[in-house]
Amino acid sequence: MRDQPVPDLATRLATGLGTLFGRLPDLPGLAERVAAFVACIEVTPGRAGFKYIAPEAQAVHAGILREAGEQGARIFLLACLLSAVRSTLRSGRADLLPARVRAHQFRQFERIAAHDDSVLQYCRLEADVFLKELGLATLRLYAGASSVIDPHSGVGRSLLWKAGLRKLPGRLLFFVRAGGFRPYFEVHVHKLYLDEFNEAGRNECYRCCADLYSLYPDVLGMIGGSWFYDPAVEAISPHLAYLRKVPESGGARVLYVSHDTQAVGNATATSEKRRALHAAGRYRPASWTLVWIRRDQIAWSHRSDVLDRN
Numbered sequence: 001m002r003d004q005p006v007p008d009l010a011t012r013l014a015t016g017l018g019t020l021f022g023r024l025p026d027l028p029g030l031a032e033r034v035a036a037f038v039a040c041i042e043v044t045p046g047r048a049g050f051k052y053i054a055p056e057a058q059a060v061h062a063g064i065l066r067e068a069g070e071q072g073a074r075i076f077l078l079a080c081l082l083s084a085v086r087s088t089l090r091s092g093r094a095d096l097l098p099a100r101v102r103a104h105q106f107r108q109f110e111r112i113a114a115h116d117d118s119v120l121q122y123c124r125l126e127a128d129v130f131l132k133e134l135g136l137a138t139l140r141l142y143a144g145a146s147s148v149i150d151p152h153s154g155v156g157r158s159l160l161w162k163a164g165l166r167k168l169p170g171r172l173l174f175f176v177r178a179g180g181f182r183p184y185f186e187v188h189v190h191k192l193y194l195d196e197f198n199e200a201g202r203n204e205c206y207r208c209c210a211d212l213y214s215l216y217p218d219v220l221g222m223i224g225g226s227w228f229y230d231p232a233v234e235a236i237s238p239h240l241a242y243l244r245k246v247p248e249s250g251g252a253r254v255l256y257v258s259h260d261t262q263a264v265g266n267a268t269a270t271s272e273k274r275r276a277l278h279a280a281g282r283y284r285p286a287s288w289t290l291v292w293i294r295r296d297q298i299a300w301s302h303r304s305d306v307l308d309r310n
Helices: 005-021 030-042 056-091 101-113 118-122 128-138 157-161 167-177 198-214 242-249 261-266 274-280 295-308
Strands: 142-144 149-153 184-188 221-226 254-257 287-293
Touching: 005 056, 030 056, 030 128, 056 101, 056 118, 056 128, 101 128, 101 142, 101 198, 118 128, 142 198, 149 198, 157 167, 167 287, 184 198, 184 254, 184 295, 198 242, 198 254, 198 287, 198 295, 221 295, 242 287, 242 295, 261 274
Parallel strands: 184 221
Antiparallel strands: 142 149, 149 184, 221 287, 254 287
């Protein structure tokens, strides 16, 4: 375990904070308000997800917004983000992570410390991208190569009947085998870090989940929700088939959820082929949920590690 944060990283964080403070108006108690905001985030209730912002933190942010305007509030939130990373480093909590996860977590800390002004566009209290950054900074979320990992998620019981009553008994038995509907690790793609969104990075994410079960013995498995778990995607975009097929090879299940506008938007956003097929009525994007039971994922991870060593 480290006695102190990595010196270069600590220095960059301190320098970055000093620069951000210098860009804000002469606000009373600025450093104390940043510290108060971060402290509120660090004591998030156990079952609250990474998007939860305590009323006290919201009040601190509202005060900055009134006094410094929207741009000042964005700079303030970026300062809070750097301060949160620094606080996590000083606490030593990151050093207690499984080695694989710790390596990815520090890679994200380094990336956050090396920010430029482009990140300010995402620094809004309700912005998904900022909340993921803050989650990484405070260990509300864990870094897992291709994705971030939320340890406080779950499956809505409505999933049981999303595919109709005929499928309900089978789905119910599956969740009985899993042990229930929560808690699960949930994996999310993070827009500010897509460097490892590929098959190797995805497999590394699954291994990170398997290692994290040692810290979360009550977590039942891993879940994810996306259009790319749809079996129809394999024929249209075969390069994405690994996103479903690799977990399925380890015992995971993909469960239909719905045809919806979000699935259409996400599935057609980056592919001319999928857009054309959808426009021609030959492809109807759908949302699916992937569920990987804990013991099956751990067994897959052990097999995967053996294959990698060989």
